Amino acid sequence: xxxxxxxxxxxxxxxxxxxxxxxxxxxxxxxxxxxxxxxxxxxxxxxxxxxxxxxxxxxxxxxxxxxxxxxxxxxxxxxxxxxxxxxxxxxxxxxxxxxxxxxxxxxxxxxxxxxxxxxxxxxxxxxxxxxxxxxxxxxxxxxxxxxxxxxxxxxxxxxxxxxxxxxxxxxxxxxxxxxxxxxxxxxxxxxxxxxxxxxxxxxxxxxxxxxxxxxxxxxxxxxxxxxxxxxxxxxxxxxxxxxxxxxxxxxxxxxxxxxxxxxxxxxxxxxxxxxxxxxxxxxxxxxxxxxxxxxxxxxxxxxxxxxxxxxxxxxxxxxxxxxxxxxxxxxxxxxxxxxxxxxxxxxxxxxxxxxxxxxxxxxxxxxxxxxxxxxxxxxxxxxxxxxxxxxxxxxxxxxxxxxxxxxxxxxxxxxxxxxxxxxxxxxxxxxxxxxxxxxxxxxxxxxxxxxxxxxxxxxxxxxxxxxxxxxxxxxxxxxxxxx
Numbered sequence: 001x002x003x004x005x006x007x008x009x010x011x012x013x014x015x016x017x018x019x020x021x022x023x024x025x026x027x028x029x030x031x032x033x034x035x036x037x038x039x040x041x042x043x044x045x046x047x048x049x050x051x052x053x054x055x056x057x058x059x060x061x062x063x064x065x066x067x068x069x070x071x072x073x074x075x076x077x078x079x080x081x082x083x084x085x086x087x088x089x090x091x092x093x094x095x096x097x098x099x100x101x102x103x104x105x106x107x108x109x110x111x112x113x114x115x116x117x118x119x120x121x122x123x124x125x126x127x128x129x130x131x132x133x134x135x136x137x138x139x140x141x142x143x144x145x146x147x148x149x150x151x152x153x154x155x156x157x158x159x160x161x162x163x164x165x166x167x168x169x170x171x172x173x174x175x176x177x178x179x180x181x182x183x184x185x186x187x188x189x190x191x192x193x194x195x196x197x198x199x200x201x202x203x204x205x206x207x208x209x210x211x212x213x214x215x216x217x218x219x220x221x222x223x224x225x226x227x228x229x230x231x232x233x234x235x236x237x238x239x240x241x242x243x244x245x246x247x248x249x250x251x252x253x254x255x256x257x258x259x260x261x262x263x264x265x266x267x268x269x270x271x272x273x274x275x276x277x278x279x280x281x282x283x284x285x286x287x288x289x290x291x292x293x294x295x296x297x298x299x300x301x302x303x304x305x306x307x308x309x310x311x312x313x314x315x316x317x318x319x320x321x322x323x324x325x326x327x328x329x330x331x332x333x334x335x336x337x338x339x340x341x342x343x344x345x346x347x348x349x350x351x352x353x354x355x356x357x358x359x360x361x362x363x364x365x366x367x368x369x370x371x372x373x374x375x376x377x378x379x380x381x382x383x384x385x386x387x388x389x390x391x392x393x394x395x396x397x398x399x400x401x402x403x404x405x406x407x408x409x410x411x412x413x414x415x416x417x418x419x420x421x422x423x424x425x426x427x428x429x430x431x432x433x434x435x436x437x438x439x440x441x442x443x444x445x446x447x448x449x450x451x452x453x454x455x456x457x458x459x460x461x462x463x464x465x466x467x468x469x470x471x472x473x474x475x476x477x478x479x480x481x482x483x
Contacts, residue, residue: 221236
């Protein structure tokens with residue numbers, strides 16, 4: 001049954017009960033009056049009390065019915081020892097007084113009940129709005145406050161979001177909670193509050209707070225001086241951490257886009273002089289008068305120019321290639337990338353160990369897998385020390401996943417930095433690092449349905465850092481994986 005139907009039925013039953021009482025109670029009062037000597041001397045006293053009570057509880061309608069019943073019963077009921085017949089002057093006067101008095105009492109009672117109902121309705125509406133405000137505060141990460149600038153005591157309103165990561169009960173009877181503010185922002189916040197109090201201008205300040213678990217959150221506070229009281233300010237504090245994260249992401253995206261455009265332009269422009277130098281070296285090499293030493297130098301220069309041309313080609317390919325997915329052999333890509341760094345590895349006396357699963361293939365754009373391998377191998381070489389430098393590559397399959405491990409014996413990654421190595425523009429190589437290599441690597445891996453993790457420490461067999469990549473295995477490798 002709908003709720004409004006149940007409420008209507010209950011209201012109707014109450015009204016019927018009130019009207020039944022409006023008939024029976026006056027009759028009972030009249031009978032008690034006519035049969036009680038003490039009450040018969042003031043015949044309408046008990047009836048007046050009953051009618052007034054009915055009017056106060058049930059309203060004017062039942063009160064009028066009880067008045068009519070009382071008058072009719074008193075004037076037409078005959079009962080010893082004091083029978084009442086007809087309408088005498090005294091009866092009319094008493095009836096008039098009864099009617100006037102009961103109507104007055106009923107009216108006063110009705111007005112009081114109306115005021116009580118209106119007050120109850122207002123309180124219920126106020127409670128609903130208060131609950132809605134509390135819900136809005138919780139969903140909007142908002143906290144409202146009152147600040148006594150004479151003592152710097154803050155009072156936080158009920159239902160406010162825990163912007164400090166702790167219950168506001170922990171802040172009772174405390175001054176402004178400066179100990180929860182990030183140390184770098186305390187002076188700025190203190191100056192903003194002092195300036196607003198001195199000039200009476202609106203307070204607007206952004207600052208960071210430290211949660212109990214060490215998390216850093218951004219807060220925006222606004223406040224104004226209360227009218228008529230110069231020492232109290234009221235305002236709100238809003239958690240804007242999400243907005244700050246989005247703003248930082250937009251800045252990083254713009255930086256990455258600008259760097260991509262710059263890299264593409266540089267690679268394109270470098271190709272022209274590279275082609276000229278290549279042609280000149282070819283012409284020099286055709287000279288029969290060159291001595292063997294000079295000819296060997298020319299050959300070496302041609303090899304280096306070819307390697308430089310290959311790097312610019314890879315850069316342009318990364319910037320312009322369409323993402324055409326195709327099965328690609330993982331070990332072939334790794335060998336091609338290692339060949340790019342072979343000269344550098346030879347100079348550093350790097351030991352390169354390969355443990356490949358033959359025929360292991362993944363399905364993705366070839367240039368993207370190549371770029372992933374380039375970033376990881378280059379970082380491994382940069383991290384190597386002069387003592388027993390080692391790079392070890394593993395490829396293996398497990399279930400329907402292709403696994404690639406790239407390990408090195410370098411300096412390792414500090415524990416505090418391991419969670420941030422994949423963030424854009426975060427780098428531990430302050431002199432030469434850009435902080436985008438591993439970020440791009442993770443984006444490419446996840447774009448192709450893979451995952452990447454990092455471990456660092458004493459991992460055994462001389463390994464200090466291990467990057468683990470997993471990709472869905474290509475259909476061409478399913479038979480190999482199951483064998």
